[in-house]
Amino acid sequence: MFDNLTDRLSNTLKKIKGQGRLTEDNIKETLREVRVALLEADVALPVVTDFIDRVKAGALGQEVQSSLTPGQSLIKLVQAELIKVMGEANEGLNLRMNPPAIILMAGLQGAGKTTTVAKLGRWLKENQKKKVGVVSADVYRPAAIKQLEMLAGELDLEFFPSDISQKPVDIANSAIEAARKKFLDVVIIDTAGRLHIDDEMMGEIKELHAAIQPIETLFVVDSMTGQDAAVTAKAFNDALPLTGVILTKADGDARGGAALSIRHITGKPIKFIGVGEKTSALEPFYPDRLASRILGMGDMLSLIEEIEQKVDKEKAEKLARKIQKGKSFDLEDFREQLLQMQNMGGVNTLLDKLPGIHAVPTEMKNQINDKMLARQIAVINSMTMQERRFPDLIKGNRKKRIAAGCGQELHDVNRLLKQFLMMQKMMKKFKTGNMANMMRGIKNNVRAFRR
Structure with missing residues (x-):
């Protein structure tokens, strides 16, 4: 994950690490290379510009200049700014409501939404000890309903059947009512994806959102689409009150542009990150830990x-x-x-x-x-x-x-x-x-x- 960015940043920052004094020239040269590394990682230009400006201001500040190890202080500054770009700290799910807490999943087709529903259900069951139900309101893709049923069976999650002849709002309301009777803690609702953003799709999911009033509305996006992931997330956020983002396929993303762009462009936190195909491969998103990994420092925690x-x-x-x-x-x-x-x-x-x-x-x-x-x-x-x-x-x-x-x-x-x-x-x-x-x-x- 983020191999190319890690290699570029590590090599660039290594050059300045041992220098006894920072000058405007070597700061400028280092930040030029950092800028190129971020752009090559497909980070959105406004994010890169803002990031470089803040690091430059900090590097020329008294605290770094007077440090006994200014090169290392600059690396710490880059790390701190990376954390800020991605959101400071992990923001967990808000499940504080009379059960069942309703989570609505949105996203484009092919982002891994249905699999992520199952992964999130497993994570809530194993880590939060919640009783979880799942339902598919994707009436355009019968295979999605069957896929979710199979995954729910494997993970021992409560599955609520649905049919392509039903309306998404009716499917969701029926599942929520059944979950109440079974005293479930959480219901996760999968929705239809499209190959692109269109008015019909937005109208349908807005109607569904208004009808069920979910406590969490999560946008599932393929991290391999780079900064386009942030643009798509913004379009959804303009139409729906998103509460967070789940990045999928991060294990195949050697660049990292999506992770570094989404928070800045949408203002919404990345709450989880998918790091593999297995249903256990979903992790809470910790900006500080990911910043360490991007800079080659690992993530021992x-x-x-x-x-x-x-x-x-x-x-x-x-x-x-x-x-x-x-x-x-x-x-x-x-x-x-x-x-x-x-x-x-x-x-x-x-x-x-x-x-x-x-x-x-x-x-x-x-x-x-x-x-x-x-x-x-x-x-x-x-x-x-x-x-x-x-x-x-x-x-x-x-x-x-x-x-x-x-x-x-x-x-x-x-x-x-x-x-x-x-x-x-x-x-x-x-x-x-x-x-x-x-x-x-x-x-x-x-x-x-x-x-």
Whole structure:
């Protein structure tokens, strides 16, 4: 996510970081490169102009000029302005009303609206402990109704049936009434999308909004459309009282123009960001954390939260007790770690949040992906339980049998065993005596990077 922008900004700001004195000339040159980087990221021109003006004013101010590390102060200033552009802080959903709280989802066709309805339902259920119902008022696309029904079934959300012969207002009112009888906390209403903004579409959704009076009206927009996403959001906001935006497909957006343009142009907060195809791949939008990621500083807070929410704590504690007792970390333990990583959204989702990951060569990053994860799990699944418990048994003929059993090459088995040995060595440091030193080292590395 935002790879191109991160690379450009990191390289530009690195040049000035070590300079002992800021002058008008080197500030001008640095900000010229920052401006180009933002424009290449498809950030809207008014946003870029305003951003550069504010950073320039701050850079020429007394606080930065008199700093002992003016170059680093400038980087902090850029980070602070990035946060301001995206909205200062996360703005959560307002569900303070007599249940059910009604959330209306709007957007163009192809933005991922129906999938986002399911993702949001799952997020509310798992993180807010809400009883959630969903309904599709898209009477133009029968497949959308079926798609939402299937997703609701997978996620154990209450699904209210609808039919293309019904009017959207009748569908919504019927679902809300049924939700009241079932004592649900939230009802999320999916609406029809169009290939472009038109009067008919706006008239229909305005009528629906007036009839149901939702507490949240969220605009779902594809982040890969860049600054066009902000323009479309503004058009919807002019017609509807939007309360926020959900950015989808951010995992495929290497530029970041939408995230940096929407708040400035619409005045509406980005409330969530979609970071993958899985129904778990929806995150609250934190401007400060995203600014850190854009500048290559990672997002350790989100990573820690994700680990706490998605890791099986019982299994993690069992492994920790095993290691602390001096027992060896084996291939069955390694398999469990790989499965946990898969459950957390895959390798790329985790890597994106690590500080300094942008500095890793692209070829190396491309080798670490979810397909590789699945292949590694397949190799271990091809082993007997005895081989998993006692990896030293795995020699020549056993390796050939394991490779044939999972349809892979011998070098794939050797690569997995090499990675396992590295992991095994690292796990030895988790013994009680070394834990404190290890944690201290991690903290120091993060602090050093942020400095």
